[in-house]
């Protein structure tokens with residue numbers, strides 16, 4: 001169906017940060033898979049894990065066991081907090097699971113969830129109801145009741161929105177689709193305290209910020225807090241479809257057998273791919289590289305900001321960057337595509353760069369050169 005605005009490019013092969021189209025033209029990918037390919041395309045560790053598993057066991061339903069799901073849950077635990085994991089297939093589905101757990105936790109008395117303006121949590125009805133952007137919701141009403149929207153980085157508006165019915169607060173620490181808006185540390189510490197005081201669940205959506213994207217395995221590590229629930233998807237499977245809802249051990253058992261399910265969730269191949277992803281991030285020191293290359297990218301982008309007055313602000317962390325312009329960025333993205341660089345524009349005016357965590361200086365220099373060209377081309381004289 002025509003649900004996507006597509007660019008007329010057909011890709012047939014990829015490796016690392018290089019994409020190859022049907023005519024053999026090469027592209028440098030600075031937005032691999034909308035945040036799915038944090039390892040770059042076709043990472044050898046993911047490829048060999050999947051190849052090995054596909055010959056052994058492709059699928060087993062969740063009323064039976066296979067060895068890799070528990071291993072993956074253990075790995076997620078190790079990098080996050082003492083928790084249990086529910087596996088599903090996408091970010092929206094992970095957030096749906098978080099909302100269902102929250103409702104059960106609220107015992108039929110508390111059901112309200114506070115979310116933020118400009119947030120994005122997915123396209124299914126629950127996730128859409130939690131999304132603070134009208135353009136995604138228009139025409140699909142009535143949505144799920146019980147969601148309230150407040151301003152990011154304004155603790156008072158959150159406190160004012162809290163009622164005796166409030167059971168959860170959901171946020172992205174860096175809003176991805178909303179234009180790379182960063183939650184401030186004091187604000188997040190304030191949310192944590194508010195949630196502790198009122199027995200409210202702090203739900204962190206790490207679907208886009210997770211798996212090393214910001215230079216830590218999970219973005220909440222930058223803040224010195226622990227969420228009650230964290231949701232993951234996008235890059236968790238190294239390119240394969242997976243979602244996960246991670247809940248602290250104290251609350252995870254509120255969901256009892258039979259209360260929630262997902263047929264394909266946590267299947268053997270997916271778990272092997274996700275385990276290989278964790279392994280690659282660790283063995284190849286990609287968190288350190290993301291921090292280093294992130295600093296390098298920021299320095300390069302700052303030079304562009306000095307050069308082009310229509311750049312308003314450069315925002316980001318690790319390898320997740322937004323370049324806010326004073327005008328729409330669509331034509332700049334198209335110019336970059338034509339010169340062999342894949343980037344993204346979100347929220348109309350924010351160019352978004354999220355290169356693979358294993359990017360190097362040489363590739364960043366090349367990408368910046370093309371971007372410089374594109375900005376020059378768009379520069380009003």
Ligand SMILES: *Cc1c(COP(=O)(O)O)cnc(C)c1O
Nearest residue numbers: 090091092120121122176207208
């Ligand atoms: C992409 C995204 C989602 C939705 O994930 P899907 O896998 O497309 O359902 C949810 N939250 C955030 C922060 C995202 O970036």
